Amino acid sequence: MLTPLGSLEEEDEECTPNVYVGNLHYDVVSEDLTELFEQAGVVEFSEGIYSRGTGQSRGYGFVTMSTVKEAELAVEMFDGFKLFGMPLIVHKAARRGARVETPSHQTESPFRIYVGNLSLQVDDSWLKELFGKHGKVVDARVVYRHRGGTWSSQGFGFVTMATEKETYDAVYALNKQILAGRALQIHFEPL
Structure with missing residues (x-):
């Protein structure tokens, strides 16, 4: 309201x-x-x-x-x-450290992670499995673009974890780790 x-x-x-x-x-x-x-x-x-x-x-x-x-x-x-x-x-967007309300179709969790430098073969299920080793994954999505009649990965995606601790654990454990031949670039996604 x-x-x-x-x-x-x-x-x-x-x-x-x-x-x-x-x-x-x-x-x-x-x-x-x-x-x-x-x-x-x-x-x-x-x-x-x-x-x-x-x-x-x-x-x-x-x-x-x-x-x-x-x-x-x-x-x-x-x-x-x-x-x-x-x-x-x-x-x-809110000032750093402040919480914001998100639209109802998005996840309620503020624990969203940007995952970059993804190989084109990585899909949502790969992200969910990888991050699932560090806690409960609420949502995992690779971002795709439609071009020339086909959808292709943009090389990045977003993962939302259930808790702050799981988010920190995943970011620290997985940043710069190799997935499908590429070093992941991971950081907290600002709200």
């Missing part, structure tokens, strides 16, 4: 006009995010997140709207919206 907006000083400090945008196609740039999210209000800032080493998109970014109300509208409008053929994952 949305709370009425007062002045900026009266707003809960966890409420921000920041929006997380995930499952981005590699070709999406900040200007694409700005253009899309302007349909929900004034975009103060937008940024796709890129790998320092390769300069390649990491598949997510952030948009700052001018008000919390516009950020909430953006979540309503664009969560699940297909951009470049990929359904976006959009939810409110």
